[in-house]
Amino acid sequence: MSDESRPHRTAAVIPAAGRGVRLGPGAPKALRAIGGTPMLIHAIRAMARSRAVSLVVVVAPSDGAAEVRRLVDEHTLPDRTEILVVPGGETRQDSVRAGLAALPADITSVLIHDAARPLVPVDTVDSVVEAVRDGSPAVVPALPLADTVKEVEPGEPGEAEPVVATPERARLRAVQTPQGFDLATLVRAHEAIAVNGEGATDDAGMVEQLGITVMVVPGHEEAFKVTRPLDLVLAEAVLARRRATDAY
Ligand SMILES: Nc1ccn([C@@H]2O[C@H](COP(=O)(O)OP(=O)(O)OP(=O)(O)O)[C@@H](O)[C@H]2O)c(=O)n1
Numbered sequence: 112m113s114d115e116s117r118p119h120r121t122a123a124v125i126p127a128a129g130r131g132v133r134l135g136p137g138a139p140k141a142l143r144a145i146g147g148t149p150m151l152i153h154a155i156r157a158m159a160r161s162r163a164v165s166l167v168v169v170v171a172p173s174d175g176a177a178e179v180r181r182l183v184d185e186h187t188l189p190d191r192t193e194i195l196v197v198p199g200g201e202t203r204q205d206s207v208r209a210g211l212a213a214l215p216a217d218i219t220s221v222l223i224h225d226a227a228r229p230l231v232p233v234d235t236v237d238s239v240v241e242a243v244r245d246g247s248p249a250v251v252p253a254l255p256l257a258d259t260v261k262e263v264e265p266g267e268p269g270e271a272e273p274v275v276a277t278p279e280r281a282r283l284r285a286v287q288t289p290q291g292f293d294l295a296t297l298v299r300a301h302e303a304i305a306v307n308g309e310g311a312t313d314d315a316g317m318v319e320q321l322g323i324t325v326m327v328v329p330g331h332e333e334a335f336k337v338t339r340p341l342d343l344v345l346a347e348a349v350l351a352r353r354r355a356t357d358a359y
């Protein structure tokens with residue numbers, strides 16, 4: 112069957128194996144609660160809310176897959192969404208690769224979504240899926256920047272650093288997840304990175320290294336990444352507002 116005639120089936124891979132060092136001491140970040148529910152469960156629900164997503168692969172801390180499986184089974188999630196749990200790796204890249212390896216053969220496209228972005232709205236998920244299904248091999252949601260950005264010559268933490276350049280802000284975007292891909296393209300990008308050993312801080316960056324154009328669609332303010340303690344305060348506030356205004 113040619114690629115064009117293959118029916119679409121989209122899965123989401125949720126890397127959730129990070130420690131959350133920048134968030135401070137405590138449980139692994141994905142298991143920390145927002146509004147009484149673990150961040151990971153919010154992230155799974157955010158993917159499952161899209162009618163296009165029928166499978167979610169959760170990549171758990173390498174020593175915590177059984178605990179994450181139990182947690183998933185304890186929470187209410189849509190019946191139509193199959194959920195697999197696999198152990199992750201040392202880096203985000205390793206964890207995403209473990210998730211990709213667990214996908215069944217009938218998957219044609221994949222979303223990679225940080226567990227650390229628990230509140231992404233379904234419209235953002237759907238617009239990424241739609242752009243991939245319309246033929247873009249790699250799609251990222253992103254927002255224009257509010258701050259001016261400087262490129263510096265990095266120094267020791269806490270020390271002054273000389274500015275090297277000021278990129279034109281109007282051309283810059285802050286990239287979020289879910290990032291959507293034609294599955295074969297993303298697998299090829301991960302294989303190439305594994306061979307070259309070159310780093311990339313997101314999956315789309317790996318696809319760019321293959322010389323493939325990545326497309327940007329509008330992101331959403333509420334798809335922010337919970338990285339530092341203040342982000343948890345914001346996440347609690349966003350969730351409380353949603354619960355007060357709709358049947359979230
Ligand atoms: N070895 C790793 C490292 C990160 N991640 C996941 O990648 C996402 C984005 O990473 P980040 O926000 O940096 O999470 P942490 O690595 O946990 O954070 P920190 O760098 O502060 O430790 C998170 O959902 C995290 O769980 C992962 O699956 N496997």
Ligand SMILES: C[C@](O)(CO)[C@H](O)COP(=O)(O)O
Binds near residue numbers: 225286287336
């Ligand atoms: C993938 C990502 O969320 C896009 O902005 C980001 O690059 C992850 O970075 P992190 O340092 O692993 O959180």
